[in-house]
Amino acid sequence: MKLMFDIQVLALQTDMTRITSFKxxxxxxxxxxxECESKQPFHPASHHGxxxxxxxxFNKICKFRVGQLSYFLEKMKSTMxxxxxxxxxxxxxxxxxxxxxxxxNHRRCPLVLLGxxxxxxxxxxxxxxxxxxxxxxxxxxxxHQLGLDDMKSFGDSTGxxxxxxxxTTTVA
Numbered sequence: 123m124k125l126m127f128d129i130q131v132l133a134l135q136t137d138m139t140r141i142t143s144f145k146x147x148x149x150x151x152x153x154x155x156x157e158c159e160s161k162q163p164f165h166p167a168s169h170h171g172x173x174x175x176x177x178x179x180f181n182k183i184c185k186f187r188v189g190q191l192s193y194f195l196e197k198m199k200s201t202m203x204x205x206x207x208x209x210x211x212x213x214x215x216x217x218x219x220x221x222x223x224x225x226x227n228h229r230r231c232p233l234v235l236l237g238x239x240x241x242x243x244x245x246x247x248x249x250x251x252x253x254x255x256x257x258x259x260x261x262x263x264x265x266h267q268l269g270l271d272d273m274k275s276f277g278d279s280t281g282x283x284x285x286x287x288x289x290t291t292t293v294a
Contacts, residue, residue: 127194134208135201146187149219158186168223180223191216195236213239213264217257231257235264235285242267243285251283259283 123146130142147153152163160167160182167183170176198209217233220226230253235243251259258277263285265273 123190124193127190127197130194131197131201131208134198134212135203146190149223155183155186158182160186168220170224172224188216191236198237209236210238211240212237213243213268215264229253233257233260235260239267247285249283249285255283256280260285 126144130144133139133142147164149168150165152165154161154163160179162179162183164183167176167180170180195209195214198212198214199207201208203211214236215233216236218231221230221232230251237243238245256278258275258279259281260283262273262276262279263282265276266282267285
């Protein structure tokens, strides 16, 4: 994973691309992550049956995978692009297609926006969407903020999702 992050940073730094996409693993994969101190394969562990010991085992795998993000963020933060870091100039979208993999629930999936996108994102905010809000609403908002105002919809979007502090709680 770190090698893939290094390649992405290098590609952005050298202006080989302005967009990268990286999926850290297939949802149905049966890979074991011995680095996270779990002997369970990812997909079987995700079907924990709401049993606490199995949830905690799945949590080990998830913590490991999400924990790899700090390496990427540090690399982006320490790589300068003119007068600012790549992290300051970049929008990173990190998320999951599953909210509750135990029941294959695709509603209220976690989504994190990182970086400052050249000042587009303020940061240090936690936004909670209403239960019926499609994730595509965030994507539509981001597209509009990136200048693609002619996009009237994106996927199953129902409108924009406010990224302002009016619907947020500040992260301590």
